[in-house]
Amino acid sequence: xxxxxxxxxxxxxxxxxxxxxxxxxxxxxxxxxxxxxxxxxxxxxxxxxxxxxxxxxxxxxxxxxxxxxxxxxxxxxxxxxxxxxxxxxxxxxxxxxxxxxxxxxxxxxxxxxxxxxxxxxxxxx
Numbered sequence: 001x002x003x004x005x006x007x008x009x010x011x012x013x014x015x016x017x018x019x020x021x022x023x024x025x026x027x028x029x030x031x032x033x034x035x036x037x038x039x040x041x042x043x044x045x046x047x048x049x050x051x052x053x054x055x056x057x058x059x060x061x062x063x064x065x066x067x068x069x070x071x072x073x074x075x076x077x078x079x080x081x082x083x084x085x086x087x088x089x090x091x092x093x094x095x096x097x098x099x100x101x102x103x104x105x106x107x108x109x110x111x112x113x114x115x116x117x118x119x120x121x122x123x124x125x
Contacts, residue, residue, distance in 0.1 A: 022096030
């Protein structure tokens with residue numbers, strides 16, 4: 001089972017940037033789809049981005065497309081989320097997830113057996 005540790009969250013102002021990191025343990029990282037989800041207060045957890053095992057294919061929620069970039073370093077067992085042009089509605093706890101899957105309706109769902117502890121991102125207006 002992959003162990004995940006997120007870092008890089010913080011308090012920023014509208015328009016600023018943050019880079020989240022997720023360090024993974026285990027031998028299956030390089031063969032696993034990796035994803036980021038987030039949960040805002042009072043809301044359900046939602047998909048943010050995913051990346052294929054080799055890093056060639058990336059997928060984004062419409063709300064972050066063009067502002068966020070997911071990437072990975074398989075040599076370092078780390079996945080990143082570069083977040084630019086942050087807005088107050090991006091405020092949430094961000095979670096890394098190993099092996100999320102895309103359903104036939106193209107909705108991404110998490111693997112509930114593989115969550116990190118999350119990292120708080122707060123964007124002030």
